[in-house]
Amino acid sequence: MKRKIGIVSLGCPKNLVDSEIMLGLLKSCDYEITNDEAAAEIIIVNTCGFIESAKQESVNAILEMAGHKAGKCELLIVTGCMAERYKGKIIEEIPEVDAVVGTGSYSDIARIIEEVYAEGKRVVCGGLHGTDYLENSRVVSTNKGYAYIKIAEGCDNCCTYCIIPSLRGAYRSRRLEDIIKEAEILAAGGVQEVILVAQDTTRYGTDIYGRKRLSELIRSISGIDGIKWIRLLYCYPEEIDEQLIDEIAINKKVCKYMDIPIQHASDKILRLMGRRGTREELGRVISGIRERIPGVVIRTSLIVGFPGETEEDFSELFEFVNEYRFDRLGVFTYSKEEDTPAAAFEQQVPKRIKQRRHDKIMELQKGITLTHNAARVGSVCHAIVEGVADDGIFYLGRTFGEAPEIDGTVYFTSPEPLDAGQLVKIKILDASHYDLIGEVVNESAQ
Template sequence: MKVGFVSLGCCKNLVDSEQIMGVLRENGHEIVGDPRQADAIVINTCGFIQPAKEESINTIFEMSQYASKLIVTGCLAQRYEETLRSEIPEIDAVIPIRDYGELAEKLQEVLKDAGNGSFSKSERALSGNPWSAYVKISDGCSNRCTYCAIPLIRGNQTSKLLSEVREEIEALAEHGVQEVTLIAQDTTKYGLDNYGRLMLADLIREVDRIEGIRWIRILYMYPDEITEEVLQAMKESSKVLPYFDIPMQHASNRLLKLMNRRGTKEDVLALVSRIREMFPEATLRTTAIVGFPTETEEEFQELLDFVKEVRWDRFGAFTYSREEDTPAWSMSPEVDEQTAQRRLDQLMQVQEQISLESNQKKIGQVVEVLVEEREALTGRYRGRSRADAPDEADGQVIFTSPREIEPGTFVNVRIDEARPYDVAGVLAE
């Protein structure tokens, strides 16, 4: 059977999608990119915030016109299983995350196949560039941020064994993957649930020895758990990049406490100082929420000043989304949408200038770039440096070359132009 697949939401959901596609292939199904060719379509949904829910619902209705079988999985299926079953008759099957252990059997019921294969053990069908892959080191989250529905959807943190992570990366390396990005809701808490202590430093030392992998990047590192041991392990590693994705969410200590975030603004400032002391070439990334209930104009200004002081290399922000069943749902007074959007626009304008000035400092430098594509119209190449994660939050390196370069190749590029989020240059032979 030909099966179309739509993966929505974050990179953690993408890993689930690749594992589901692996089960489908193991059962003899062909994954097709064009929904018009599909006999069945699987939609792996996101249900994190309201816009993501709306995108998932719209996608369900859009895909329902193409295939005879429509299967909905993922976060929206987990959180709103009965609502989806009762209110959208176009759906043939809803498979929530809690049923992934019986995924092959659940798929068999609707696709009428043999039902072999395991969600966790089937070989992933990589959906992106074959030289780069995400590796999820744990699922769920034991933090209880008051705005976040993830623990309601995926439960408490469940870490993989260190040996399982190593084996997964070794298998990816055998298939030609050269860049690995370690992900979880909270990577710094890795191992606490099954080993009884924080194990990220141990994991760094373990994966650093894997042959064939050139770059390893870690995302979603909570500031209070970036220990000296983790920093030292990163410093000693030849493959783990000095890339620090530290989701701060705000700079007001009152709001951080209200969000149930651990640590303070001062703690983060001290951490940033320590990172930059140990890693002069460090890339620092964070996210922030504006318009959280009770946020005052003074507290928003504190966030602006904090961003200007730290000068994050990579920065993402979004307006607060009110999610039912979370503690923040009932917090008041709320910040109206117009005010929240104004604050977001102002914040991103400040960051755009910081990013431009940061990129201008790279002019004249030669940077290592992983080449990802060649533009059909211009002939220019696009790739990413060590400072650019493989997602939309980061920029790219755009460059010209006098010779043809195969995507997936590492080259050196001399930077001669800076843009707010991207840099441009020429191949440095």
């Protein structure tokens, strides 16, 4: 009889890919995948350990899943970044956990489970790994016409606030032909949008080829018949070059959408963060992208309340956001993470000030986003169907300007039934601060 296994995947899309790899490995070992944790005999919680709120979410999920030990759950396994970071503490402090599997042991997940069953003892595994584990078959869990492809592992940026290089190791690109093969498999399975992710996608290829090859990778993927959209996330501004901008501009399959995490705009704070750019250089990159890619949607992320951030520094950031008016923007309040250089910095900013600065930026961005969305009213564009809204009237979808999970939603009507993953043409009729409303104007796009 097959054992049922369920997984709770937390954190970023890169973590989701790891979860899907583990599910693929377990499925090939004759485990049955279930979305119902209450029915699972084995539950995996794939954790995030990036900032304090993510760690707390991970702990809460572990404790919630531990409650199923009173039911059918026989094994509770904790994996991911928090597992790598706190292997000993998790196994000591949460007795319901049977195994802790760090970021270097995903390929061994089936063996670890069998070991726990066979020997009846708790297991702790960790350490860094290469990228070979990413070449295993996946169980794509999105089921909405899109899938993420992780093109590299690790990070060389070493920002002073970030623990990721310690947990994931140095930057390691996958071979170009392996990524293309994965994209072909996804396309054959009905995926129409592939979203390229890494800690820094723009650095792709530099470690194994001696030069950037992201533009070449994009061109190769665009030659796959089933792929309709290619989207890029995590493009570091310091690594964006003219070749990449040109490829995005001329390649019809590439979404005119760029996710560029700038983090700040004060030169002083950027230096303290370990970032390589300056305010002037950031402005030049953003202006260049907009000039050469008409209609491009730019998303960024910021950190407010970094140690040493004065009111003057924050005003610089506020003015930068007001000047460059990003289409999409997310703000984090600085999280003091142990074992990072910034944790030892003086002039830590009080929580109430961090929150006030967060709220002030978000209020500014709310109006900016509404202006951008309102400008799209009356336009006609393609959208990928993600499902039906709770009211049963509207379909849910995304245009080129919305990435899954992090951006707004397009609510639209259709005279004909639609399936998740389908690509349709819609007209935008109305806009709110974050979402759009539209209607299908023709049959499914081919």
